[in-house]
Amino acid sequence: MGPKIEISNLHKSFYRDGVTLDVLKDINMKVYDGEFVSVIGPSGCGKSTIFNIICNLSSGYTGNISIDGVDLKSSKKRMAYMHQKDLLMPWKNLKDNISLPLEIQGMDKKEAYEKIYEMLPVFGLEGFENAYTFELSGGMKQRAALLRTFLIDSDIMLLDEPFGALDAINRDKMQLWLLSIWEKFKRSVLFITHSIDEAIFLSDRIYVLSDRPATVKLGLSIDIERPRNKGHITSSRFNEYKALLFNTLE
Numbered sequence: 001m002g003p004k005i006e007i008s009n010l011h012k013s014f015y016r017d018g019v020t021l022d023v024l025k026d027i028n029m030k031v032y033d034g035e036f037v038s039v040i041g042p043s044g045c046g047k048s049t050i051f052n053i054i055c056n057l058s059s060g061y062t063g064n065i066s067i068d069g070v071d072l073k074s075s076k077k078r079m080a081y082m083h084q085k086d087l088l089m090p091w092k093n094l095k096d097n098i099s100l101p102l103e104i105q106g107m108d109k110k111e112a113y114e115k116i117y118e119m120l121p122v123f124g125l126e127g128f129e130n131a132y133t134f135e136l137s138g139g140m141k142q143r144a145a146l147l148r149t150f151l152i153d154s155d156i157m158l159l160d161e162p163f164g165a166l167d168a169i170n171r172d173k174m175q176l177w178l179l180s181i182w183e184k185f186k187r188s189v190l191f192i193t194h195s196i197d198e199a200i201f202l203s204d205r206i207y208v209l210s211d212r213p214a215t216v217k218l219g220l221s222i223d224i225e226r227p228r229n230k231g232h233i234t235s236s237r238f239n240e241y242k243a244l245l246f247n248t249l250e
């Protein structure tokens with residue numbers, strides 16, 4: 001089977017006030033069915049721009065992108081995209097925050113609620129369907145935003161630094177939880193992170209980007225058995241990957 005996402009020779013520049021900003025330069029990436037792939041790179045190098053292009057939120061690129069073998073420009077495929085600051089609306093309760101994109105997709109409220117109720121226990125949110133944002137912990141808000149993304153009918157999930165705002169303990173918990181969800185439902189995931197440890201712990205493969213304009217400096221396969229647990233992060237192999245990524249990012 002071909003790749004779910006294939007990005008070939010992608011270039012992207014922004015033009016603003018007569019100035020050209022080259023952001024992506026000859027990016028090549030693939031994500032295969034059911035793979036967990038991370039993108040890591042310096043701040044502002046163009047990671048979110050790649051996601052925006054894949055989701056058709058940013059046009060005017062050169063190169064080719066295909067989704068399930070179909071050119072992005074003619075693909076009808078819907079993407080589940082969680083933005084960096086995917087905030088819940090404080091005036092809506094949890095189930096209405098989550099149902100909103102489903103209703104926008106044309107699902108009726110009753111059906112949306114049914115889907116949500118089915119998944120609440122899996123996302124550790126059972127009993128909180130009527131809670132407002134201020135009643136939820138940081139981890140719960142993050143899980144709610146992920147559930148909202150997860151319920152979009154797509155086998156590809158693009159997650160832009162979903163755990164960036166969490167403290168270390170919650171981040172660890174959320175990584176384990178995300179892996180358990182991913183192992184259960186086998187979506188293809190493209191994941192942006194600033195954390196080397198997080199990228200190694202979660203991924204099958206990692207793409208390391210350079211400073212802007214971003215090029216792919218390294219594509220690295222992570223050969224650590226699954227299911228993963230926190231014991232893996234002290235293994236010598238984990239530390240070898242860590243040193244390699246650290247040196248590549250320098």
Ligand SMILES: Nc1ncnc2c1ncn2[C@@H]1O[C@H](COP(=O)(O)OP(=O)(O)OP(=O)(O)O)[C@@H](O)[C@H]1O
Pocket residue numbers: 014015016021023041042043044045046047048049050212
């Ligand atoms: N719509 C736009 N118009 C002009 N410039 C833009 C636009 N979107 C992004 N940029 C610029 O492109 C560059 C890359 O931005 P992008 O958000 O893709 O980086 P990033 O790697 O995701 O950053 P971070 O890691 O800090 O989230 C930045 O310099 C940004 O200012």
